[in-house]
Amino acid sequence: MESVQSSRASAATATIVTSHTADEVTASPTEQSSTSSEPAGPRFASISAGDYHACGVRADNTVACWGQNRFGQTGYTGSIEGHYKSVSAGGRHTCGVRNDGTVACWGDGQFGQVSAPAEPFQSVSAGEFHTCGVRVGGTLACWGKHNPESADEDQVTPPSGQFQSVSAGGAHSCGLRTNGTVDCWGLNHFGQAHPPVGSFQSISAGGSHTCGLQANKTVVCWGRNEHGQTGAPSGQFQSISAGYAHTCGVRTDGTVDCWGARYMDDKSEFAARYTPPSRAVPIRQCR
8 A cells, every 4th residue: 555655755745654444453572473563663764554564664774564464464584684665565465665676575465466577666556455566667567466357357457658656556556647647447436446637746546545636735536435535625735645445644734634434343433534643744754
């Protein structure tokens, strides 16, 4: 899914991350058990939250993951080696771009979502059961679960052309072209793969909806909206991240606004717009 990456943000820009689901993860102190421990102490350059786990790139470019580890999505002792530029936590798997541009993935590989092509990439995005990345040349590559006989369910066959970023969602993906326009592909039952016309700065694909930060810094969302996850508030934002059934954004003043499902286990909290703790989001510093 989406990540808080200093590589995507300037010194004056903060990025927020949301997970696929709104359930909380309870960490245990044993890394090789079904739930691994939360890291403490070192600072991180970027973080990314998946369904029930999260990963981050430390200041020394090594990767640490924590949360549920049933499928090995947080790795095991010594399994995540090397230095990374970025990391992306998906449904039950994780992928990262190493310093040399190659992609490494770990976790559930039932649908081939961890079988990354052996070529250099600029960035990578792990979805629910598929993964997409932007190659060094600007073209896209995707791998993982798909139905090649149905264009509406083929989230791993991206369009041609030059892209600056890509975001893999539940069963659809969206990419931001170098000219600022957005293309989406894959499952489109709720219109999540049908972007509006316009110029965008960034894009984020969620469970069954998508949100984008437009050139004028306002947010527009499309797709499934039974919990209000596409009901973006007015005002200017500097970043946006779509989760499973909710969305959060960092405003230009550094405060955070969220909308959509608040708790997955409390039906009374659906269709709510809510505000996280009222404090500015630190720039480039994550614990």
